[in-house]
Amino acid sequence: MRLHIGYRLLCTLIVCGSCLGFYLPGLAPVSFCEEGKGTDDCQDKIQLxxxxxxxxxxVLPYEYDVFDFCQDNEEKRPSENLGQVLFGERIETSPYKFSFMKKQTCQTVCKKSYDPAKKEDRGRLEFLKNGIQLNYQHHWIVDNMPVTWCYDVEAGQKYCNPGFPIGCYVTPDGRAKDACIINAQFNKKNTFYFFNHVDIVITYHSGADEGWKGARLVAATLEPKSIQHSSGENPCDGPPMEIPGDFKSKVDITYTYSITFEQKNYIKWASRWDYILVSMPHTNIQWFSIMNSLVIVLFLSGMVAMILLRTLHKDIARYNQVDQEEAQEESGWKQVHGDVFRPPQMGMLLSIFLGQGAQITIMTFITLFLACLGFLSPANREL
Structure with missing residues (x-):
């Protein structure tokens, strides 16, 4: 007995010792250094x-590769945790490549051409148009943070959306839909405006007087733009990229980006989610709907239980009135009455499964309760 207790204590100490340097996946801070100064504990490349x-x-989400966007030649999919799988996330690398503290202006990612004479090109462009009409949103991630699109709303407030649209559409009657209302240049009837350029701003904490090597990212924002690129000195200084509703002529789309870096040491790494959470609308939990659903479930469960009890009570009373000789001919559920208290062949395995199932059920309800009280981490991008 003492040997068994000592063995369990030793295992506990080993497990606790191994947990001292453990971080939750995706929540550990990552340090960044300038290009050419990267080490194992300080990266110089920023992966988007x-x-x-x-x-x-x-109700239908689509993977990034389904649309005819720029593709990464060395596409890799990071290992997703259980929560990401349950939420249906499909994270993959992108062709947008950055180096820390390296400013870039109007960098070309790729070019796409669509010919109305080719059936395949017509199908790809129509799929993009349908995505614009349904206001499908990009969701980009940098350092486990959403790249947000921040814009001014009513009363001088700023709203940061963890996504940005593919484009916007002006109807044949001249009504600007969705994001087309933010720009007065989007005014041509029956025209799609495609967001093919993004201005990205990476905000970082330099790590001064913090005791860590390198800098840490505290915010990532962008501004989508629609640009008809030219061949001049500044190709990103042009009119909006217009795609007519009637696809009759060849369409060329050039994808570009610009990136700048800003230092803001007053923003702590542990508080980098604050600017997103503050701008999000604070929706009230519909406690009345929750209680109403619970009452309905309990009421229906009670009705089913009463029906079963009345049926079983009649069957059992009828069974007790029959003589034992006549009771030999049994059918239905009565045939298993002798097996109710018979021990199973693998009782230990059954008890383990029941115990684990009970723990999972209890933890599920505890997690739902904490979610209702607002204790979930903002690292969950779906909230």
């Missing part, structure tokens, strides 16, 4: 990931 595209006007 893309996630699935979704829309509030459609």
């Amino acid at each position: 990931f893309v996630n699935r595209l979704d829309s509030v006007e459609s």
Whole structure:
């Protein structure tokens, strides 16, 4: 007995010792250094990931590769945790490559051409147009943070959306839909405006007087733009990229980006989610709907239980009135009455499964309760 207790204590100490340097996946801070100064504990490359595209006007999400966007030649999919799998996230690398503290202006990612004479090109462009009409949103990720699109709203407030649209559409009657209302140049009837350029701003904490090597990212924002690129000195200084509703002529789309870096040491790494959470609308939990659903579930469960009890009570009373000789001919559920208290063949395995199932059920309800009280981490991008 003492040997068994000592063995369990030793295992506990080993497990605790191994947990001292453990971080939750995706929540550990990552340090960044300037290009050429990267080490194992300080990266000089910033990887931008893309996630699935979704829309509030459609229940069908699409992976990034389904649309005819620029593709990464060395595409890799990071290992997703259980929560990401359950939420249906499809994270993969992107063709947008950055180096820390390296400013870039109007960098070309790729070019796409669509010929109306080719059926395949017509199908790809029509799919993009349908995505614009349904207001499908990009979701980009940098350092496990969403790349947000911040813009001014009513009363001088700023709203940061963890996504940005593919484009916007002006109807044949001249009504600007969705993001087309933010720019007065989007005014041509029956025209799609495609967001093919992004201005990205990476905000970082330099690590001064903090005791860590390198800098840490505290914010990532962008501004989508629609630009008809030219061949001049500044190709990103042009009119909006217009795609007519009637696809009759060849369409060329050039994808570009610009990136700048800003130092803001007053923003702590542990507080880098604050600017997103403050701008999000604070929706009230519908406690009345929750209680109403619970009452309905309990009421229906009670009705089913009463029906079963009345049926079983009649069957059992009828069974007790029959003589034992006549009771030999049994059918239905009565045939298993002798097996109710018979021990199973693998009782230990059954008890383990029951115990684990009970723990999972209890933890599920505890997690839901904490979610209702607002204790979940903002690292969950779906909230």
